[in-house]
Amino acid sequence: MSMNLTQKIIAAHLVSGEMAPGAEIGLRIDQTLTQDATGTMAYLQFEAMGVDRVRTDLSVSYVDHNTLQMGFRNPDDHRFLRTVAAKHGVIFSPPGTGICHQLHLENFALPGATLVGSDSHTPTAGGIGSLAMGAGGLSVALAMAGEAYFISMPRVVKVRLEGRLTGWASAKDVILHLLGLLTVKGGVGKVFEFAGPGVATLSVPERAVITNMGAELGATASIFPSDGRTRAFLASMDREGDWKELCADADAAYDDEIVIDLSALVPLVAQPHMPDRVVPVADLAGLAVDQVAIGSCTNSSYADMRMVAEVLRGKLVSAGTDTMVSPGSKQVLKMLAAEGLVEPLLDAGVRILECSCGPCIGMGGSPVSGGVSVRTFNRNFEGRSGTKDAKVYLVSPLTAAMAALHGQFTDPATWGTPPAQPELPAKAPSIRHLFAFPPADGSGVEVLRGPNIVALEQFTAMDDTVKAQVVIKLGDDITTDHIMPAGAEITSLRSNVPAIAQHVFGRVDADFVARARAAAAGVIVAGDNYGQGSSREHAALAPRHLGLRAVIVRSLARIHRANLVNFGILPLILCDRADYDKLAVGGAVTIPVAAITAGGEVDVQVEGVGAIRVRNDLTQKELDIIRAGGLLNHVRLSRKQ
DSSP states (O other): OOOOHHHHHHHHHEEESOOSTTSEEEEOOSEEEEEHHHHHHHHHHHHHTTOSSOOSSEEEEEOOSOOOOOSSHHHHHHHHHHHHHHHHTOEEEOTTSBOHHHHHHHHTOOTTOEEEESSTTGGGGGGGTOEEEEOOHHHHHHHHTTOOEEEEOOEEEEEEEESOOOTTOOHHHHHHHHHHHHOTTTTBTEEEEEESGGGGGSOHHHHHHHHHGGGGGTBSEEEOOBOHHHHHHHHHTTOGGGOOOBOOOTTOOOSEEEEEEGGGOOOEEEOTTOTTOEEEGGGGTTOBOSEEEEOTTTSOSHHHHHHHHHHHTTOOOOTTOEEEEOOSBHHHHHHHHHTTOHHHHHHTTOEEOOSSOGGGGTSSOOOOTTOEEEESSSOOOTTTTSOTTOEEEEOOHHHHHHHHHHTBOOOGGGSOSOOOOOOOOSSOOOOGGGSBOOOSOOTTOOOOOOTTOOOOOOOOOOOSSEEEEEEEEOOSSOBHHHHSOOSHHHHTTTTOHHHHGGGTTTTTOTTHHHHHHHSSSEEEEEOTTBTBSOOOTHHHHHHHHTTEEEEEESOBOHHHHHHHHHTTOEEEEESSGGGGGGOOTTOEEEEOGGGOOTTOEEEEEETTTEEEEEEOOOOHHHHHHHHHTSHHHHHHHHHHO
């Protein structure tokens, strides 16, 4: 039977279920990654399982998000991550080494491997041919413990690339084009598999830009074949032995197909405050730019940085445009330095930041009040930059460099000849010695914990009938940044759920926490695509701490839905979308939990309104997890039986 690339990898890792679209499947996971904003909780959860050693082929703990060491919390958490990694057989990447996805691509990602990471942009590794998926920390902890990772069998969409990029168009414009075409909801339940003659024209770093932002489509994963370009990349990284050819069968079937002519693309920009609000850069000509930020896990490769340096060489950025660059790894920075490309950036007036996520999540580099910030990042959600009223535009590194020079958006037709797409050196400098590889036996390692690391809360099982109160009502496209904001102050509380819970919906509704605590049990009401964005499980865990029992929505984002299940929160979907209008803050609802069946419908009683019909898309196992009070409880119960 002929198979596409996605099906081949799934078939090779399938441990349970049938490969029918929408059916639940369990996958053996080869690799995991965590980052510090989610990793502290993931390792606390791993410890709670009582497993001495990770059971994956490879697991890596990266520190890249909250590297600002303001007070004791972050350094303490970094120490905890270093020691817990050593004890349990995990590779540790210290702060400043680089951004997890760039580092993983350079050092560890493998064609044909399965990878689960506690960061929504884990699909970046699809650029090298990994089936890479973002997940909540608890799901990653289970994978590290050797448990299967469960997803719905995705539909596979073939994205056929024709031609080649020309002029100032770049890989970033490919994914922005897709976002403009499909919207942030267009990838739910799907894997985007890239094929066609245009694939061979794209390097692995360019492919990784595209797969990285597949997360903004809501996709399960995005993936490119492993071919000659993949082999060349791995050879440059001194990993040619990791290469294997991997592609779809010639007659493979797909659930859908999209064709993109690369040669027809022009520089694009995503306008505030959503990655799918895409227009040509030319449409914004004349708009003044206060800040330019170049980097993030999307666009911080050697090729990206080199092209920026070439554009800025011998020039000076606009005096009113604060410009900063974050290389994706120390390897990238070493290559720039070796080729004399740091000096042009410095001479142009650019600020070179640490090799970390930094401004992408409001960790420094916030724009001025009401400012226009042009960024090569992947998300432009309101307030994510650290400045609530800032207007963030997402662009390619080339577009960002031109905005920095001119202090405004300009028409690409006036930019002249673009720099050539650089090739990686035959042998890139290695930074593998900077990773802390675990000892063969970690039994003698002491795990060091600071006072900010609080023991996990053990939630109670769900009652047969839940009487609750609507504690907040929200619209469409509510992101995890709305639910659990990022930023230096809040993210430093990531290992302290009672403390971080004080900030739930803090930028949306200042009274939410008090209202949730006053309610005996809480229900959240929302529109479409609730929970899109980051994989941060705190967006489910912290509301659960505050008493949340259910969400009633028009539709849900994939990763957040899984996190709700993991922490014993019922995800309910309105059968009649108009019933959204019948639910109000403060209204009492009664949910007959005992009557809920997997994939079934049930009536929820709303005080003063009567019954409204809701459904669920839960499997029996997921329903059992929720009734047990969450996945950790369910695992404990299973092991006792």
